[in-house]
Amino acid sequence: MSLSTHTRPSRKAPVAAALLTFVSLASLAACGGQPAEGAGDSPPPTTRFTENGVTVTLSVSDWHHSKGTLTAVFTPEAKGFHLYSTDLPATGIEGVGRPTAMAVTGVLRAEGGLTAGADVRSISVPGVDAPVPVYPDGPVTTTLPVRADADGDATVLLGYASCSTEKGCTIPVSDRPVHLRVTGDGPTFAAP
Known part of the structure; x- marks a missing residue:
């Protein structure tokens, strides 16, 4: 060679x-x-639904020792629509609007308040004397820290309403249930 x-x-x-x-x-x-x-x-448990002009994507993250974070992203389907502040009263201001809301029942408990990842701005609505607090047009991400008391069933209750200053409002959604099961391996959403 x-x-x-x-x-x-x-x-x-x-x-x-x-x-x-x-x-x-x-x-x-x-x-x-x-x-x-x-x-x-594996990726965090996630579920999604669309109702009354808004798609809601719900997920659970950072699950450790029976505690985690529920995240709900509320996305209006049409451009130019906004959601109302989480701090809006349950019946709105002078009957206008419904708060963006998330609560838990069953084996889950809230470990703090609901927070939103968007700044609140006030708008004037014809016929309403007080300013109405809303988020900017488009999606809004909210988070809620939670803990599980035990293994078992839980329900996330979601509420919202979307409006446009030009096109009016969609029908509000109140206490829309999303079911999940909590085990030692963590939470999983029920089939839609």
Whole structure:
């Protein structure tokens, strides 16, 4: 065999493989022998429905030791529609509007108040003396910290109304139930 056609095996490949194995084992040991948090975790339980002009996507995240966060994203189907503030009274202001709301029953308990990831602005509505608090047009994300008292059934109750200053309002939704089951493995939503 001539030297011009002979290739010498690379010593870099076995060294690289050994180094990769060492780094992987060191990472695993640093995590107490378990894969890093989030590695191989399944996506959070999620469900979705559309009713009266709004699509609601509900999910549970950060579930540890019977505690987690419920997140509801309220998305008006049509452009130019807004949702009302979570702080709006249950019957609206002078009968106008309904609050964006999320509550839990069954084995779940709220561990704090409902918060929204959007700034509130006030609008004037013809025939209503007081300003009406709304979110900007488009989707609004709300979160509610929760805990489970035990394994069993729970219900998330959702409420909202969407309106447009030009096209009017959709029919409000009040206490729309979404069912879930809580076990030692965490919560799962019932089939829609």
